[in-house]
Amino acid sequence: MARPIKETPTLRGKDAERFLRLMDELKPVSKEELEKIRADYEFIKSIAKY
DSSP: OOOOOOOOOOOOHHHHHHHHHHHHTOOOOOHHHHHHHHHHHHHHHHHOOO
């Protein structure tokens, strides 16, 4: 039987500031890396049995 999911904690103070700063500093993914991710996704999707 699955365990209940706990509530997500609220970020406050320095943790919240750090999270927001990191969200603003997202780095774009290269085309090569994006192609690899898509190929991996398609492979996983092809072997999924559900």
